[in-house]
Amino acid sequence: KPREYYISSVISINTKVEENLEQIYRLKKRSKSYYEKIIQKNNITFQWGNDFDIFYPILVENKKKHNANPTHSLDELKKIDELLPGSLDLLLMYSDDQPVGGTLIINANKQVGVIFYNMINYNYSHLQPAILQTMEAIRYSAEKNILYLDFGVSHDPLADNPFAPNHSLIQFKEETGAFTIIRKAYNKIF
Numbered sequence: 001k002p003r004e005y006y007i008s009s010v011i012s013i014n015t016k017v018e019e020n021l022e023q024i025y026r027l028k029k030r031s032k033s034y035y036e037k038i039i040q041k042n043n044i045t046f047q048w049g050n051d052f053d054i055f056y057p058i059l060v061e062n063k064k065k066h067n068a069n070p071t072h073s074l075d076e077l078k079k080i081d082e083l084l085p086g087s088l089d090l091l092l093m094y095s096d097d098q099p100v101g102g103t104l105i106i107n108a109n110k111q112v113g114v115i116f117y118n119m120i121n122y123n124y125s126h127l128q129p130a131i132l133q134t135m136e137a138i139r140y141s142a143e144k145n146i147l148y149l150d151f152g153v154s155h156d157p158l159a160d161n162p163f164a165p166n167h168s169l170i171q172f173k174e175e176t177g178a179f180t181i182i183r184k185a186y187n188k189i190f
Contacts, residue, residue: 002186003186003187004163004184004185005182005185006155006163006182006184007153007154007170007180007182007183008150008151008152008153008154008180009150009152009154009170009173009174009179009180010151010178010179010180010181011149011151011176012147012148012179013141013142013146013147013148015142017139017142020138020142020177023177024131027175027176028131035128035132038127038132039132042096043095043096044095044127045093045094046091047091047094048091048140049092050081050088050090051090051092052077052078053074054099054102055092055102055104055119056077058100059119061122062120062122066158068157077104087106088105088106088107089113089140091103091104091105091136091137091140093132093133093136095127099121100121100123100124100127101124101130102133103115103118103119103133103134103136103137104117105137105140110145110146111147111148112149112150113137113141113146113150114152115134115149118130118133131176134176137149154166
C-alpha cells in the first residue's frame with residue numbers, strides 16, 4: 001500500500017525536439033523570436049558541466065526566497081557526482097559572464113531524467129531563465145535519447161497541508177508541455 005502520493009509533472013521528449021519547443025511557444029503565448037531576442041540581446045549562453053560551486057549560491061538564494069532549504073548540501077552534490085559519475089547533469093545559464101540560473105538533472109536511468117532543481121537568480125527573472133533553462137534541458141535530453149523529463153513534485157510546503165498542490169508551479173510546468181502523474185511512495189522493511 002502506498003505511504004504517500006505526490007503530484008508530479010512529466011515532459012515527454014519528442015524525437016523532433018522542435019515540436020516540444022513549438023508547444024512551449026504556443027502554451028506560453030510567445031514566439032520563438034521572442035526568446036531568441038532575449039538570448040541575443042542579453043548575450044545568454046548555456047554551459048553543461050559540474051560546477052556546483054557556481055550553482056549552489058543561486059540554489060540557496062532561490063530556496064531562501066521561498067522559506068526553504070536545499071535538499072542537498074554543496075558537499076552532498078559533489079559527493080553524489082563523485083560516487084555516481086554521469087548521474088548528474090548541471091546546466092548553468094549566463095548573461096554575459098554573470099550566472100543567472102541553473103538546472104540540475106538527475107539521470108534516473110537511460111530513459112528518464114529528473115529536473116531536480118530549476119533555479120534562477122530573481123534579479124534576472126526578466127530574462128526568463130526558468131523557461132530558457134527548461135528548453136535547453138529538453139534539447140539536451142533529446143540529444144541523450146532521454147524519453148522523459150520528470151519535472152518533479154509541485155506541492156506547497158508552507159500550506160496547512162504540506163501536500164497541497166502549488167497551482168502556479170503546476171501551471172508553469174504545464175506551459176512546458178508537461179502532463180501530470182501521481183507518484184506513489186512506498187515503504188519497504190528489510
